[in-house]
Structures are given as C-alpha cells and as structure tokens.
Amino acid sequence: MEFKHIPVMLNEVVEGLNIKKDGIYVDCTVGGGGHSFAIASKLTTGHLFAFDRDEDAIKKSKQTLKDFAGKVTLVKANYKEAPNILKTEFGIGKIDGFLIDLGVSSYQLDEGDRGFSFVHDGILDMRMDKNEETETARTVVNNYTYENLVKIFQTYGEEEFSRNIAKNIIKAREKEEIKTTFQLRDIVESSMPKKVVYSRGGASKKVFQALRIYVNKELDELDKLLESLIEMLSSDGRGCVLTFHSLEDRIVKNVFKFASTGCICPPRTPICICGHKAVAELVNRKPIIASEQEQKQNSRSTCAKLRILKKL
Ligand SMILES: C[S@@+](CC[C@H](N)C(=O)[O-])C[C@H]1O[C@@H](n2cnc3c(N)ncnc32)[C@H](O)[C@@H]1O
Known part of the structure; x- marks a missing residue:
C-alpha cells in the first residue's frame, strides 16, 4: 500500500523551528518523512536525526529522504530512547531543534x-x-x-x-x-x-x-522525553510539538510551562526560596491551530495544536 500522509502545519513547523543551515535537528516521529523533508531541505552542513518505531515508516522515509544522503540519519527506535541514542551512538549532546508530531500517520x-x-x-x-x-x-x-x-x-x-x-x-x-x-x-x-x-x-x-x-504506551514518559530534549537544546534552539488530543496537549503544555517559568514559590512568599529559573520561553502563549484552508484540505489537521518553545 502506498504511504500517504500530509504533514500537518508544515509551514508553521518549519518557521517555528527557525532552522539554522548548519544546525543539528531531531525529528522524533519521521512517519512518511514530510516534515523531515522540509527540515533537511534547509540544511547545508547541518544534520537531521529522524526516529520512528514503525519499520514501515522508516522504509517510506528512506525513499522520501533519499536525496539527503549524508545529511539525514534514520533510526528505528522508540523516541523515548532518542536522547540516549543521540549521545551514546552519535556523540550528540547538543541540538538546535526538535519536532514531535504525535499520534498515528494516515498510512x-x-x-x-x-x-x-x-x-x-x-x-x-x-x-x-x-x-x-x-x-x-x-x-x-x-x-x-x-x-x-x-x-x-x-x-x-x-x-x-x-x-x-x-x-x-x-x-x-x-x-x-x-x-x-x-x-x-x-x-x-x-x-x-x-x-x-x-x-x-x-x-x-x-x-x-x-x-x-x-x-503503545504513548503517553508514558512523554514528559521525561520533553525534559531531556529541552535540556539538550542549545541557546536559541527550538522545540515544536504537534498534538491531536487534550491528554497529549496537557502534558506538553505543562512541561513547556515549567521550563519557561522562573520562581515557583507559593504566592506571597517574600523572598524566592525555590531557586527555580526559566530555561526557555514560549514562542506562542496559545497553541497554533491549522488555517481554515488546511483544515478543509486535511481533516487530520482539525484537532491539531502546535506548541513551540525557544531555549534561552
Ligand atoms: C503523525 S505521524 C508523523 C508524520 C510525519 N511528521 C510526516 O510528516 O510524515 C506519527 C509517527 O510517529 C510514530 N511514533 C508514535 N509513537 C512513537 C514513539 N514512541 N517512538 C517513535 N515513533 C513513534 C508513528 O509510528 C508515526 O509514524
């Protein structure tokens, strides 16, 4: 069967990642490779590591991304393992951006x-x-x-x-x-x-x-994955997450909020005793939703929410 998947909010994701042509990027959910293709197209000396746990997705994205040999590395693995694989197998400790496009593909x-x-x-x-x-x-x-x-x-x-x-x-x-x-x-x-x-x-x-x-234990450790990826982001690096239902979105919203919040002492505490510092800022206060036109063309985009974070 042909692998058909229209990437959701493609322009918004690419803009949100603010791609540096020599940067290191991570697509945690490569699927059919639609978002990855757009990211890789912007790289010159940079590199994209793209993960998926589904071997059909890896096969399909190998074809989609065939023109980027040397610039893209595909890894069949659960994204929970991505931070560890990047460090231990590829010696990557810092990244310039990550994308997680949650859920299932149309395929x-x-x-x-x-x-x-x-x-x-x-x-x-x-x-x-x-x-x-x-x-x-x-x-x-x-x-x-x-x-x-x-x-x-x-x-x-x-x-x-x-x-x-x-x-x-x-x-x-x-x-x-x-x-x-x-x-x-x-x-x-x-x-x-x-x-x-x-x-x-x-x-x-x-x-x-x-x-x-x-x-698929889809929500297990999503918060830990996000925390690890945020920690790996270089200053100015971006994280984009696309969610498709409220449970996923709540997790992303909470992790992004914590990362972008300074003091978390109870209200009216005279002096900060928590020492918590913001490590990132929200690029958009509210999640971005697909344009009316995209929603008409791709029903999958109707419930999508995009949250973007920028490392300080
Ligand atoms: C919505 S699709 C991604 C589509 C992709 N952005 C594109 O442009 O074609 C989600 C993909 O995430 C993969 N996925 C879901 N949970 C995963 C996990 N825990 N680890 C790795 N991949 C996962 C699925 O197999 C699926 O291929």
Whole structure:
C-alpha cells in the first residue's frame, strides 16, 4: 500500500523551528518523512536525526529522504530512547531543534492490517512496532476485566459510554473472540444511543484512540522525553510539538510551562526560596491551530495544536 500522509502545519513547523543551515535537528516521529523533508531541505552542513518505531515508516522515509544522503540519519527506535541514542551512538549532546508530531500517520490508519482504524476491517492489533512482543488491542479487549476496560476507555478516550461498552465487550467475548476492528466497532456502536452514533461521525473513534494509546504506551514518559530534549537544546534552539488530543496537549503544555517559568514559590512568599529559573520561553502563549484552508484540505489537521518553545 502506498504511504500517504500530509504533514500537518508544515509551514508553521518549519518557521517555528527557525532552522539554522548548519544546525543539528531531531525529528522524533519521521512517519512518511514530510516534515523531515522540509527540515533537511534547509540544511547545508547541518544534520537531521529522524526516529520512528514503525519499520514501515522508516522504509517510506528512506525513499522520501533519499536525496539527503549524508545529511539525514534514520533510526528505528522508540523516541523515548532518542536522547540516549543521540549521545551514546552519535556523540550528540547538543541540538538546535526538535519536532514531535504525535499520534498515528494516515498510512497506519489506512492500512487495515494494522488494526488501528474502525473504517477498515482488519485484525485488532494497533502495535506501532510490529516486532515488539507487547500486548495487542485484541489481547486487551479479550482478556482485560470490566474495570480495567472502563478505566482505559475513560482515561485515554474520555468516552462517556465506557461502562456500557465494557459490559457489551464482556458479553460478546463470552460467545466468540473479538478479533477484528469491525467486530469491535459494532459492539461500541450498539452500546450507545442511535442518535449519538449518527451525530458523532465515527462513533467508536474514542475507544479506538484509547486502545491505541494504551497498547503503545504513548503517553508514558512523554514528559521525561520533553525534559531531556529541552535540556539538550542549545541557546536559541527550538522545540515544536504537534498534538491531536487534550491528554497529549496537557502534558506538553505543562512541561513547556515549567521550563519557561522562573520562581515557583507559593504566592506571597517574600523572598524566592525555590531557586527555580526559566530555561526557555514560549514562542506562542496559545497553541497554533491549522488555517481554515488546511483544515478543509486535511481533516487530520482539525484537532491539531502546535506548541513551540525557544531555549534561552
Ligand atoms: C503523525 S505521524 C508523523 C508524520 C510525519 N511528521 C510526516 O510528516 O510524515 C506519527 C509517527 O510517529 C510514530 N511514533 C508514535 N509513537 C512513537 C514513539 N514512541 N517512538 C517513535 N515513533 C513513534 C508513528 O509510528 C508515526 O509514524
């Protein structure tokens, strides 16, 4: 299948990174290589390290970035490992910018076999790294207790019908194993009022999102990764993060806020005793959203938020 992914807020990201042609840049989520292509195009003697945990993404971006041999290094790894890999394998301690474009690529959603989407029928898998021997969505749905399913749907999907959905999953799996995305979609849709199914536009979206985040441990250590990358930024270096739902955005917002805040003593403390100093500043107080035109052309961009940070 062809790898199709339109990079979200491409111009805003490139502008936000304020790319130096001799700088060292890190794309933590290379996907189809769209953002990386734009970054690499701006480099002369600089270098881009691009990571992804999905081997299909690495294969695709190898093609997309083939003209930048010597200027781009692709690494198949979880971005959690990026700071350590950069230091230990490449001797890189300082960087001039990083990009994290969270979530799934359109390719991952469109490829039925990966089991990410309720629009395409396929085996419920949802692992971004197919070689990792971790639990799949199928294992979770067929083995987790009612309480744990409710917790996953509520925490990572903010799904208001979590209890009903979990109850119906337990009932359905007593009859036969829930193997496919369409089986799950039908159970989810039968667990909510018809008018919600029709009005939501993708009624099972929240449950699928919740399972994907849980299976891939997407939010685990995102804060630590951001802290490490901010620490690695050289003075004037930039960090850009694109998020697609409130849980991700909250983490980014909090880490960026802490990095850009000076004293954190309780209000009315006469003299600062915390010693905390801002190491960065927010380039935009509010997150940037995609233009109306982009939102019309690329539905994925409608819920995207871009936050940009500049190291002091
Ligand atoms: C939204 S896509 C990136 C698209 C990319 N910016 C482009 O222009 O094509 C997100 C990518 O992040 C990858 N990803 C998600 N979590 C990851 C993680 N923990 N470590 C490495 N890659 C991850 C996914 O496999 C996916 O390819």
